[in-house]
Amino acid sequence: MERIKIATGLLLLFIIAPASAGTIPGAKEAWGYVDVREGAHMFWWLYYASGELGSHKHLPLVMWLQGGPGGSSCGFGNFEEIGPLDRDLAPRNTTWVKAANVLFVDNPVGTGYSYTDTEDALTKDVAMIAADMLVLLKSFFTSQKDFQSVPFYIFSESYGGKMAAAIALELTKAIEESTIKCNFAGVALGDSWISPLDSVLTWGPYLYSTSLLDDYGLGEVTKAAKAVELAVEQGQFQKATELWSITESVVEQNTNGVNFYNILTQDPDERAVKLSDRAGYMAALKRRHVQPLHRNSLSELMNGPIRKKLGIIPKNVSWGGQAGAVFSSMEGDFMKPVVDIVDQLLAAGVNVTVYNGQLDLIVDTIGQELWVKKLKWAGLPYFTQQRWTALDDPSAPGQTGAFFKTYKNFAFYWILKAGHMIPSDQGPMAMKMLRMVTQQE
Structure with a gap:
């Protein structure tokens, strides 16, 4: 197997050329580890946009963060929701790679292929999670200079939304301080554990x-x-x-x-x-x-053919092996709200999108609307006065697939007939929302 290996600081980058199990013909991928702290190793996986050659420079970069905490973006988000292949390694018609470069990160450390040398190195709160992610992003944008000017969005799901809010705020500060060079364009909080x-x-x-x-x-x-x-x-x-x-x-x-x-x-x-x-x-x-x-079929895929394809997972690391420890380590932070962080993002002019599935219980839409109404953002009274707009379901013309409302740098999407995992339940509608949030529609 031909590989190009680039060592840049703490980043190891692998690009695979020939076909192998789980490889998309003609697609360009990259993956690697970043040592975000001593004894803490974070795994990332990038799919370049699957348009014309060089189109990755003209399409946005989307980072996807999973929930849990302890759920794997590189596994579940990739093969069950928005990646180019499903868990049977068949092409996915509604993959987000058609509209964006997609970066999956197993976050926090200990999740998926990410790992720590000891349990003491696991994160304890979202502040620690954000600090780790800033190390990864600095490494990524330093080595992947093509993406420094590309609009960069953070999309998330469940507890991933709580992490995304904290990460977005720290990233905004880092950009202002010129410690990270990237074109941060916004954060999207999907069925998120904000309050x-x-x-x-x-x-x-x-x-x-x-x-x-x-x-x-x-x-x-x-x-x-x-x-x-x-x-x-x-x-x-x-x-x-x-x-x-x-x-x-x-x-x-x-x-x-x-x-x-x-x-x-x-x-x-x-x-x-x-x-x-x-x-x-x-x-x-x-x-x-x-x-x-981390159902058995997905674990078998990630610890079998995908692990073999990647070729850099340490022998003592199994995909998802530390997931339970990750959840336990975050126990004291789990029920803390981060509504104040969303307020800070809005005040700083960051584009914030909230999207939620109609059939979700764990993060029901009623609860999402409650915390939104608690925002101190100056634009909230004007947002509240807006009427929502209906969106046709791309998979069922003539039927309503969602509603949305927006004012200045805040937007809310109500996705119908979808539960917690919106891209899994309503893939075409999720794709339409992605294009709208990233200003492609």
Whole structure:
């Protein structure tokens, strides 16, 4: 296999030329590790835009961040949502590579192929996550000079949105201080864990309004959610995380095992596990919010043919091997809101987009709208007064696929018939949104 290996500071770059398992014919890819701290090694994977030769210089660069924390962008985001191939290594019609250069990063360290030498090197909060990512981005834009002038967007999903907000703010500061050279164009927060409490407090009303709770169940879920609220108000965030897990169990018991990621889909086997679960709360949280991103079929792909293709994964590192430890390490930060960071981004003139799936429960749209209304941004009253605009569903002409509203540097997209993983549920609509956010439509 022919490789071009470039060593630039802490960055190792590999570009693969010939075809191999998981390689897209005629496409250009690159991947590598960045040592973001001593004992902390972060993996990234870049797909160049699949247009005409050299089109990558004329199309935006999108970095995709997964949730969890502990979910792998290079695995789940790539092969289950927006990458050029699906997990069966078949071409994806709605890949974002058709409209952008796509950079996947296994973040925070310990996620996916990223790893730490010891558990002590795992991140503890989003500030630490942002600091690590700034090291990676500085290395990336230093070595990939073609992308320094290309519009750069950060797109995210779930807990990835919380990380994206913090990263975007630190990146904005770094650009102002001239420590990173890039054309940062905006951040998009998809079904994002920006205000955890607003999500939890609206689970009951949302489920009740969709006939998934009766009056008794609504009372039980509301009582459990109020306990989370009290812990947050008292600043007991680790306790709030534990009570959040208990609230999820209460929801599952009263809804016959509703799917937190899409209320209209249900896996019978997974439901049985949920309803019989007696494990500790951290084990339950990892089962609900990390394992769905690392199902056996995806793990077999990433630890088999993809690992072989990449050729640089250390022998002692397995894809997703540290995911549970990542989640546990972030336990004390998990329930903390970052609404103030979004406010700072808007005040700094950064383009901020919020997008959410209609059928998502874990980060329901009602909760998203609540934290948006808490913004101190001067433009909020004007944004609120705007009427939303309907968007046709590209896959079903004549039917509404989404609504959106925008004012100055803030936009909100309501994606219909989609759950937590919008590109998986509504790929064509997600592509249309991508093109609109990146100003290609």
